[in-house]
Amino acid sequence: NAGVTQTPKFQVLKTGQSMTLQCAQDMNHNSMYWYRQDPGMGLRLIYYSASEGTTDKGEVPNGYNVSRLNKREFSLRLESAAPSQTSVYFCASSEGWNTEAFFGQGTRLTVV
Amino acid sequence: RKEVEQDPGPFNVPEGATVAFNCTYSNSASQSFFWYRQDCRKEPKLLMSVYSSGNEDGRFTAQLNRASQYISLLIRDSKLSDSATYLCVVNKYGNKLVFGAGTILRVKS
Numbered sequence: 001n002a003g004v005t006q007t008p009k010f011q012v013l014k015t016g017q018s019m020t021l022q023c024a025q026d027m028n029h030n031s032m033y034w035y036r037q038d039p040g041m042g043l044r045l046i047y048y049s050a051s052e053g054t055t056d057k058g059e060v061p062n063g064y065n066v067s068r069l070n071k072r073e074f075s076l077r078l079e080s081a082a083p084s085q086t087s088v089y090f091c092a093s094s095e096g097w098n099t100e101a102f103f104g105q106g107t108r109l110t111v112v
Numbered sequence: 113r114k115e116v117e118q119d120p121g122p123f124n125v126p127e128g129a130t131v132a133f134n135c136t137y138s139n140s141a142s143q144s145f146f147w148y149r150q151d152c153r154k155e156p157k158l159l160m161s162v163y164s165s166g167n168e169d170g171r172f173t174a175q176l177n178r179a180s181q182y183i184s185l186l187i188r189d190s191k192l193s194d195s196a197t198y199l200c201v202v203n204k205y206g207n208k209l210v211f212g213a214g215t216i217l218r219v220k221s
Binding site: 040043092101 | 116120143144146153154155156157158161199201203208209210211212213214
């Protein structure tokens with residue numbers, strides 16, 4: 001039972017490079033989320049998708065774009081990576097707003 | 113003011129102790145409340161939902177005080193395996209879950 005799968009698990013980028021973080025869930029959930037976690041800051045919402053075909057900005061969307069490719073997949077793109085984007089990124093999904101969110105294992109991204 | 117605030121700790125307690133964490137939230141319209149647990153360098157996992165009437169799951173008890181806008185988590189008979197970061201989570205505007213920064217618990221033998 002895979003749940004939420006994120007790739008890659010680790011990545012080092014040079015400033016200015018681009019990359020896409022992939023996320024897929026197999027629980028038929030409507031809602032999907034991208035968070036970043038920095039020391040002492042907790043998880044901060046970057047973007048979320050309440051349902052297939054919709055996306056909305058979260059607390060810290062600048063420098064990121066997302067695509068809800070279908071109900072299963074929600075990708076996060078960094079067009080021009082900056083050192084401030086060094087963080088741990090988590091994808092999550094949930095059936096709805098009042099139900100448990102399931103997380104992927106995280107992507108540890110370092111931008112040098 | 114942060115939307116969800118927690119005491120970062122760490123709370124250092126001996127095995128068998130009872131420990132309580134509080135969390136305050138700023139949006140009075142929030143409707144869903146959760147406690148998540150996060151082990152070092154791992155993904156967060158749901159510990160328990162918090163209902164208006166309060167709820168208990170074994171050694172863990174969660175309470176909600178809407179009037180004062182805070183949520184509490186009580187852990188009785190602490191185990192070494194309870195050492196983790198506990199995240200308070202509140203929903204905002206439907207599907208936006210907002211996380212607190214977490215409270216670190218260290219249980220020592």
